[in-house]
Amino acid sequence: MTAPSDTRHKLLDAAERLMAEQGIAATSLRQIIAEAGVNLAAVHYHFGSKEEMLDALVIRKAGPVNEIRLALLTRFEAEAAPNPAPVEKVLEAFLAPPFLERERSPLFVQVMGRLYAEGLMPSIVAKHFQPTVSRFYAALQAALPHVPAEEMVWRVHFMIGAMAHTMWGPPGQESAPVVVRRIVQFLGAGFRAEVSE
Amino acid sequence: MTAPSDTRHKLLDAAERLMAEQGIAATSLRQIIAEAGVNLAAVHYHFGSKEEMLDALVIRKAGPVNEIRLALLTRFEAEAAPNPAPVEKVLEAFLAPPFLERERSPLFVQVMGRLYAEGLMPSIVAKHFQPTVSRFYAALQAALPHVPAEEMVWRVHFMIGAMAHTMWGPPGQESAPVVVRRIVQFLGAGFRAEVSE
DNA sequence: GTCTATACTGAGATAGAC
DNA sequence: GTCTATCTCAGTATAGAC
Numbered sequence: 001m002t003a004p005s006d007t008r009h010k011l012l013d014a015a016e017r018l019m020a021e022q023g024i025a026a027t028s029l030r031q032i033i034a035e036a037g038v039n040l041a042a043v044h045y046h047f048g049s050k051e052e053m054l055d056a057l058v059i060r061k062a063g064p065v066n067e068i069r070l071a072l073l074t075r076f077e078a079e080a081a082p083n084p085a086p087v088e089k090v091l092e093a094f095l096a097p098p099f100l101e102r103e104r105s106p107l108f109v110q111v112m113g114r115l116y117a118e119g120l121m122p123s124i125v126a127k128h129f130q131p132t133v134s135r136f137y138a139a140l141q142a143a144l145p146h147v148p149a150e151e152m153v154w155r156v157h158f159m160i161g162a163m164a165h166t167m168w169g170p171p172g173q174e175s176a177p178v179v180v181r182r183i184v185q186f187l188g189a190g191f192r193a194e195v196s197e
Numbered sequence: 198m199t200a201p202s203d204t205r206h207k208l209l210d211a212a213e214r215l216m217a218e219q220g221i222a223a224t225s226l227r228q229i230i231a232e233a234g235v236n237l238a239a240v241h242y243h244f245g246s247k248e249e250m251l252d253a254l255v256i257r258k259a260g261p262v263n264e265i266r267l268a269l270l271t272r273f274e275a276e277a278a279p280n281p282a283p284v285e286k287v288l289e290a291f292l293a294p295p296f297l298e299r300e301r302s303p304l305f306v307q308v309m310g311r312l313y314a315e316g317l318m319p320s321i322v323a324k325h326f327q328p329t330v331s332r333f334y335a336a337l338q339a340a341l342p343h344v345p346a347e348e349m350v351w352r353v354h355f356m357i358g359a360m361a362h363t364m365w366g367p368p369g370q371e372s373a374p375v376v377v378r379r380i381v382q383f384l385g386a387g388f389r390a391e392v393s394e
Numbered sequence: 395g396t397c398t399a400t401a402c403t404g405a406g407a408t409a410g411a412c
Numbered sequence: 413g414t415c416t417a418t419c420t421c422a423g424t425a426t427a428g429a430c
Contacts, residue, residue, distance in 0.1 A: 225405060227404085241407065
């Protein structure tokens with residue numbers, strides 16, 4: 001009994017490497033199958049389309065990252081109990097895992113950045129990240145009861161933009177913890193801002 | 198003496214309309230030339246490629262937006278003299294013009310958002326926006342002397358991310374001034390954050 | 395069930411006639 | 413300056429070998 005689909009993994013590995021390097025739109029299926037040493041139609045057989053292969057690529061590693069996020073959040077909430085976790089801790093739980101993953105497995109996170117940069121992320125978030133997003137929403141609301149819900153939507157939106165932009169192409173080379181400290185400090189102050197007018 | 202290149206303008210108008218509606222990658226040259234009523238080869242004659250046509254599209258309207266930004270900044274600096282303009286005013290000068298332009302001429306700013314979203318913006322910024330960016334850097338440094346230069350680079354990066362993400366797809370329908378107030382408040386607090394550690 | 399060979403359609407780019 | 417015709421390469425789809 002051999003691996004039921006070695007081809008499948010070879011395709012995902014090759015796609016990850018090439019797409020991280022060149023971008024998603026710029027990477028053709030023919031490049032990917034050449035790198036993987038398989039036939040073009042295998043893509044269609046295993047995934048159905050280039051887009052569905054991307055979904056599989058994301059699911060393969062986004063799942064673990066989101067689990068770490070939730071575990072961290074749970075821990076920080078326990079540490080702060082009976083108070084809600086402070087906003088900086090909530091942000092750290094959300095931001096640290098992907099930035100650390102970026103160091104451990106740069107290829108995948110580059111692909112994620114490409115997904116944002118090429119406008120493909122919203123549908124993937126909706127498909128695979130929604131539960132995580134909801135949980136963090138609640139934690140932010142608990143940490144900042146003075147921020148109205150409709151303002152919170154915008155602040156989360158700003159956070160996602162800053163995170164995505166930085167994940168894709170940070171302005172310098174610094175270790176993940178330093179980057180996380182910078183972005184948590186910046187966004188934490190933003191989230192805490194008084195809501196005026 | 199007729200217009201030296203009516204075709205050129207017809208192409209840009211058609212491209213702007215179609216790309217704003219459908220996205221950039223999703224809009225084919227063949228759609229554009231059909232809409233403009235010209236021949237396919239005219240695109241390559243006038244612009245060289247689809248990408249260079251995009252550049253021309255951006256240049257056509259980015260210039261005015263950047264001029265308004267600089268004029269606003271100059272005015273706010275004069276109002277605050279002899280002190281430097283406060284960071285919220287600097288941010289307003291940078292952010293308000295594109296968001297207002299978004300309302301006046303949604304097509305163009307949607308195209309700009311698409312450029313960010315599809316990862317084409319960095320090269321365009323480098324080509325056409327660099328002088329504006331430099332001027333605002335100086336204003337931010339003046340407003341926030343306690344923020345070290347290397348931290349400022351990151352904070353500007355976060356700001357660009359939040360702005361781009363919001364320009365492309367805001368989480369709700371609100372008038373430009375309201376959106377600008379929200380984002381200025383959020384980012385202003387972030388920029389003012391103490392630099393610790 | 396898995397995979398290969400091959401064909402189809404539509405994209406952007408280009409050469410050369412006018 | 414503009415247009416016709418053509419080229420290359422993309423993603424997708426099908427037929428059929430194993």
